[in-house]
Amino acid sequence: MTQHQVKAFSGGLESASSVASSGILTSLWNLISNLYAEAQSSTQNLFWKIVSNESGLTAITFWTTQNHDQPDLLPFSNTDDNPFKFICSKTNPNFSLNHSAFSLFNQYRTQLDQLKSETDLKKPVIVTGHGVGGSIASLFTLLLLEKMNPASDKRPLCITFGSPLIGDGNFQKAIWQSSNWNSCFLHVASLLDPLVSSSISNNSYSPFGIFLLCSGYGSSCFESLVSVRKLLNLTSQLNNQGLQQNCHYGSIVENLHRKAICKDFDGPNIPRSNLLQESLALQLCALGFPQLLQLQETDLKNLVEELDNELLKPKKRFNPGKKLNDMKEKMANLEWYKKDSKKKGIGYYDMFKGQTSAPDIVVTEFIRQLNGYWEDMVEEAEKQPQKEGAAFRTRWLYAGTNYRRMVEPLYIAGYYKDGKRDYINNGRTEHYKQLEKWLKEDKKSHSIGRTNNVESILTLDSCFWAHVEEALFSCQDLKTTGSSEAKKLEAINSLDEFEKYVYGSLKDYAVSPEIFLEGSSFMRWWREYIGIKGASHDTEFANFMKNPTNYKKYMEGAYNFL
Known part of the structure; x- marks a missing residue:
């Protein structure tokens, strides 16, 4: 295998076996069955029950008398009276939910908000439901995710049985964008369940979470939403053949538990070198696709290749930690460059602007790579659901x-x-702009960048040197013979504002002392500025700048600003 070859493998069979053998599906289905029995004497449309065991695990079970839903989608945005607006992001501000499922949810919204507030996420929580009750379980789990404190709470787990799809592609994207959220949903779905395949006929619906697809032949887990959509589309053929019917998930999970130990399945003749295709073929055979759809070996091979091609398509999903060490190394190199420029008495801003040496060219490449990394980082944060995006920004x-x-x-x-x-x-x-905006919004932003070691600080306003350059242009405008009176007045006002800005930054010890290096653009501006104003210019800032010994006191953090 060459350096650039990757052997992909799908562990869906092993995952399905692990879930089935754990006994959790059987336990949850028993809770659903018990709730169903208790609800028969009630006239409500939606029921739920909370059960906790000795180990602290809490299970919240949903059941509804509504055993079907309409395919209509209800659009939402982050400005509506929308309990799920927190999943919207700057790049994904709208989504749609199944009208029937949301209407049922909204009917009990006050009670569900109360249930949300009473749920203790310091302990493990599982939310479950069957059919449309599973849809409500998914929506309620989203409320818990919005409530969750990532630093101290445990993520809830939602396991549904025979739940139809509930949202469109934007809804899927909002949940998928947070890998932490997507893994909180496990959907157990029979290939023969008409309720599961009903919504897939509407191309606007998209799956989310992880699917444990099953049949009388066996089961397999699928995390690829492309694969899930393709396979659910194929199940609609079973409905056309009259093979689909209302499924009893109690019998299904009992059968899955019994077959939890993986057995050999006859699959198409696929080269052993292609582990992904081979594992996909085994998954399809375990589910009984060849028998259910009467697929010949060639048809099965074509289906496997189609799934394989979709899975291996390049997908841009930014991994913020993947290149972080590389970025730290480049930042360390810039620190070295900064120290080297200081020794030369010019400062790293002006040394780079001059671009006279080989290190300057290397630094240009560092800047390109660092900018690319952080542009992707900001874009990723903008895609995240609101709360996840806020947590993401704080973390970085x-x-x-x-x-x-x-x-x-x-x-x-x-x-x-x-x-x-x-x-x-x-x-x-x-x-x-976004990085600066997030810093201002963060409650602890005042502590970032502050230090008693003034000599080592970076100037807090990253646009400081842009202000210096504009101040130099203002000096030039005043000295140019052809400048109009209006332009000169504008330049004077601009310079007065710049002087106040610099002195305010100095008083806060928010400027790196390297601005006082003789070769810096700032000192060039000061010489031009005092030449224009004259030696009699008497302001707090001017008096500070006229005495070079003040620069050393500033560097030591010892200058006493009035």
Whole structure:
């Protein structure tokens, strides 16, 4: 096998066997059966029961008299009176739910909100239901996920039996985008259950979670939603043949438990080198697809190849931790570059803007790679459901802030090196803006970047050097003979504002002392500015700048600002 070859394998048979042999499906179905028996004397449409065992596990079981649903979809957005608006994101603001299932849920919304508030997620929780009751179980599990504190709570697990699909592609995308959420749903579905395949005939519906598909022949787990959709589509052929009927999941789970030990299945003749196709073929044979659909070996091979091709299609799913160590190494190299520029008395902003040495070219590549990584990171956070996205941002906030403060000044240097103006309005990329916005929104943002060691700090405002460059342009406008009076007045006002901005940043010890290096653009601006204002210019900032000994005191954190 060469370096670039990957042997893929699908462990659906093993996963199904593990779930079936655990006995959990049998236990949950017994709870559903007991609830059904208790509900027969009631006139309500929806019932639920909470059962806890000695180990602290809580099971919440749903049952409804509504044993079918209409295929109509009800659209929602993050602005509606929508209990699930928290799954919306900036890039996925709308989704649709099955009208019947949501109407039933909404009918009992007050009681379900109360149940949500009473559910203790410090202990393990399983939510279950059959048919449309399974749909309600899925929706209620989403409420628990919205309530959950990722730092201290346990994720709830939802296991449904014969539940129809409940949402469209955007609903699927919202849940799939959070890998933590998608793994919270396990759907047990018989190939012969007409309720399961009813919604798949509407192409607007999409599956989510993990599916344990089963038949009288056996079972297998499928995590690929492409595979699930394809296989559920095929089950509609069974309905056309009159093979589908109301299924008794009690008998199904008992049969699964009995067959939990994997047996050999006769599959098509597939080369052993293709482990993914071979394992897919075994899964289909275990489910009895060749017998149920009367597939010849060639037909089965074609189906396997079709599933194989879909599974191996490139799918862009950003893994934030995958390249993190590489990014840390590049940040460390920039730290070295920063220290080297300081020794040369110029500062890393101006050294990079000058681009006179081989290290500058290497740094350009570091910037490109770091920007690409964090652009993907911000895009990923924007895709996440609201709460998950907030948790995602908090988890990576420190690293993102450090990156922005280190790298954006170099990006600004390249911008002005090309002769451009007004970086903040015309050149700043969205991911820099978002990283800064998230920092301001975070309650602990004041602590990020603060240190008693002033000499080592990064300037907190990553756009500081853009302000310096614009201040240099304002000085130029004042000195240019042809500048209009209006332009000169604008330049004077701009310089007054910049002086206040710099002094305020100095008072907060929010600026790196390397701005005082003789070769820096900031010191060039100061010399031009005081030349324009004159030696008599008497402000707190001017008095600070006129005395170079103040720079050393600032570096030591010892200057006493009034």
